[in-house]
Amino acid sequence: MNAARRTRVRLLARDLSAAAAFGAMAISGELPVWTVALFALGLIAALFGLRPLARVGLSSGIGVAAAAAMLYANVAIGGMDLVVAACAFASIITLHRMLSAPGPRTDQQVLLTSLLMISGGAALSGELLFAVMLLLFAILACIALSLAVVERAVPPGADFSTAPVLRRIGLGVVAAMVGAAVCFLFIPRMNWNALGRRPSKGLGATTGLNDGIRLGGSGGSIKTNPRVVARIHLEPDPGVDALNAHWVASTYSDFDGTAWFGTGDRGAPQRTWVQLEQRPGSKPIRQEIELLPAYGSHVAFALADPLSIGHATAQIGTRHQRVAVQALAGLEVRLLGAAPAYTYFAYSSLAPRTNGPQQLEPRDQLRLTRLPAKLDPRIPALAAQVLGGEKDPRRAAQKLERYLKDNYGYTLDLPDSPADPLADFLFDRRKGHCEYFASALAVLLRSQGFAARVVTGFFGGERVGDEYVLRAGDAHAWTQVFVPGEGFVTFDATPESGRTAQSMALLAWLTAAYERLDTLWRGSVLEFSLQDQAGALRTVKRFGRGPGRFDLPRRSTWMAAAVLALAIYAAWRLRRPRAERVRPHPATVLRERAERKLAEAGIEAQPGEGFQELTARLAAVSHPAAPACTALCARYVEARFGGRTVAASEAQALLDALDRALGGHTQS
């Protein structure tokens, strides 16, 4: 590989390693947009070999200083987190070095500032993607550094094969990763907690649950988000792969024509445990729900119908801290305290209620049958037409649910925001997502005097291991109708195909694989605590001390392992000398082949006579092979001791000439 190509490879590795380090920060989603845009532009320029700052060192330095001052001012006025500002500054420095004239010193500066960015990424992000970025950074940075070190020893203009270097570095990186895992496992976990910061939600994080539902716009985009937002352990375990259950988070009673709202009543007492409903006689399902940082909301949810929620803990790093819960109106329970992740318990009943109230409180009845002031008159007419005078709320809800499912389509493609989104859905577009179906059903029922409300939460539950996961795309809205004696009964007018996450099959498969890795990542890295460390050490200590769970393998197993190890070692030893045998010089090979040909023709060297002397002897007696032998000998000397290598084709031509000269001649 020539010098220019080596330099290109080295700079490519360097710049891509810096990109990986920046990516480790960017996946947190906390970096300012201008930082991301600036770095992306700079990276593209660097990858195309453009170094615009090579000749403007002073002014670019002033620019970096100005950026530092701006970031500091932002931090000082509270506009930016200190760690985020530091990360942004590290990216600016890295970019400045990347776009400056390349050289050994610049390379090292780029990689060291990239290391700072990786550290910043560790402080900002907790994503599995961070591990990918860290791995990429380690590989590329090691390649760039080692090529730079070797490059310094290559004479100017000389060719040099980088393959041996890359092989060694490959082994080195693998060993470094193993070493990193060992260090990670055994470095004692301590936490002074003198200056901490809350981890971010990461890229693609979503609340999914807000204080209201607004129809119109691109509100359905969440349905395509495959990120896991919650993990739930159920007891008793239903044992099915797809739970297809409604998970209630909030209910909304007030509708103004475009939006639902009205969870209200934030002054409820804070408790450890909130009882939502008493349902004696039914065996509840116990749920241990872990809300992941991607969930991004403080609203607790539970399987329909939730009975109680509580015993919540906030997870900050590896620490778990008990937090209170607060019940709001409309079944909504909020987790108190700012934390990226929570764990709580809930109990729900799947059995239908039989002893519910016969009627609602007058205030609730009024609220749940109230219609928007400017309701399109076609809506009550449609409801009346579909119901045909039906007075039973359950049967009315069933009829309207069937009507909506049969006559309306599901779509997430809702680009514009009409003035009356509900009328637009029912009479013009005739397509919408779950919020439209839920709203339509509730309003159609209310228009005929039935008390109904919209519920938000999730629909689904996909089994992963021994637990169920909910994705952001499982966020859902449906309707509850008050049925005397049964309370609120769930009706879901959304077609079944549109209830769960709407991601593509391949994406879903990839996401599932990612989630499995993410589970492993969270369990064994992010949440690895001092207790886990002690447990791991105890496991190592107990191993081989049977009796018990960690009994030593049987003697025959040890013997088999020893024989296998010996066989591997023997194979390695047998292979190694062959692999590392000193290969003779190509010129020596040429000479030996020529000597063999001469010997076959009966021309043998006398004791103590070398190839040159033999050639001279042939020339002295004017042997017909002397000219060919002399030419071959001269080329041999030149190649062996003069550093002028002999090509294989040339060597063959010399041997062929010797063959022709030797044809039919023998000499002792």
Add this chain to the structure above:
Amino acid sequence: MIDSSVPAAPPIGAESSGPPTFLSRLRALLRPPRSLRITPAGRTFLIVTLGVGLGALNTGNNLLYLVLGLQLSLIVISGVLSERCLRGLTVRRLGADGAFAGEPFAFRWAVRRARGHSFALELQEENPDLQGSGLLAHLGPGEQAIVRGDLVAQRRGPHRLAAVKVTTQFPFGLFAKTRTFPLEGLVEVFPRRVPPPHHEPSGKDGDDGQQPRSQSAGGTGEVVELAPYREGDDARRIHWVRSAALGQLVRVDRAREERRTFLLRTTVGTPGERRERECEALAATARRLLAQGHKVGLRTDSVELRPSSGPGQERRLLIALSHVGFAMPERERR
């Protein structure tokens, strides 16, 4: 300075780098098999590692612990890979053809490796007076490479070489690990090359009977001039072809090919700048005289070289001059 009649008697061996002393042998014995130096990039890397460690301890962030683990692991891997580069090496010193003080001279080492690969090797002599190094990018298994380095010695004289240092910064350039190969040797550094002095040294009579120099006197060398033949001139000097062409007798004058003999002498006995300058001037004079075909000899306090000519004599003279003030090996005392 030259042809001095008052030769001083410098303290022989006063500046000699003689055989290794007990202390130097003890130092060599106690010397660790490898020495490690942290490069500037390595220093920064260690500072960042420390910072990440403190950050991990402060926040309990497992990802910072992971980054810290990677950094510590890279430090260990760096040590292992650099050790593999230095292990199994054989170093042989080939030396230099000629070294003059104050200017770079080519120095060669032969490096061989039985198995495995070595990368980014830097070879140096363990002698503070010899600056410079040779670089080798890659040495494969079973290969031998000749490494050439440009060294500079600031002072003339015999420089005793005790060991060859082989250093590598492979793989990451964070640390420079050095292995020292004990290898005794000597490199002669000739006096610094300076222009010869303007004044002519006077010749030494006797040895081969040459007459004092006369550039244009009749000799057998190159043609100096053609002149009209005058009465009393040697008839053998008539240029018959030109005479026939011009129609009058023309005499040809040829330069006399003189081979005179000079004996250069050192005059300054005490070590110092004056003696160095004298040695440099003598070396320059000797080179010029030898280039003119004269015979040149040298008498110093410890050595007397018989006048002779040719490249061999130049080398002998330079070696003798490089040893002025130092103990000279017996084989050079001729």
